[in-house]
Amino acid sequence: MTLLCETKLLRRIILTIALRILLCFLILAFNSIPVNAMCVSVQFELDLTPDQTWNVMRDLSISDKYLPGERQVDIVSSNKSGVGAHRRIYRKNSVNDYVDETVVEWIEGEGFTLKLHKDETVLPPFERAEFKFTIRKTLSSRSLV
Numbered sequence: 001m002t003l004l005c006e007t008k009l010l011r012r013i014i015l016t017i018a019l020r021i022l023l024c025f026l027i028l029a030f031n032s033i034p035v036n037a038m039c040v041s042v043q044f045e046l047d048l049t050p051d052q053t054w055n056v057m058r059d060l061s062i063s064d065k066y067l068p069g070e071r072q073v074d075i076v077s078s079n080k081s082g083v084g085a086h087r088r089i090y091r092k093n094s095v096n097d098y099v100d101e102t103v104v105e106w107i108e109g110e111g112f113t114l115k116l117h118k119d120e121t122v123l124p125p126f127e128r129a130e131f132k133f134t135i136r137k138t139l140s141s142r143s144l145v
Contacts, residue, residue, distance in 0.1 A: 046143040050135045053143040054109050057133060060087045082106045111135050
């Protein structure tokens with residue numbers, strides 16, 4: 001499968017995951033759970049091998065190709081992958097609106113954790129905001145992300 005096909009598939013899946021996360025936030029908000037206590041987990045099976053999935057996910061510079069709402073991604077650290085890699089994501093429909101993501105955990109071939117912030121500030125209303133991506137192999141050799 002080509003990189004373009006992989007990123008299109010990943011884009012559809014990430015959009016589905018984003019919608020599920022939004023739904024979870026809404027459910028939690030209506031149940032009066034404090035925002036700083038929220039943790040949402042979503043799993044999705046991809047029709048890609050774990051190696052194919054990792055080859056797309058590890059390239060932090062192309063998330064605008066599969067995440068909806070992103071206009072541009074800039075790598076702002078000297079390292080492009082691994083712990084400490086830092087990207088700035090500019091949102092569509094806005095000139096200066098961006099989110100910073102810094103890798104705080106990196107397990108080669110398996111996943112990584114991104115800290116979300118803007119400059120040195122945690123994104124309100126959270127005290128801590130992170131995304132953890134992990135890739136596991138299913139019995140049918142597909143990826144569970």
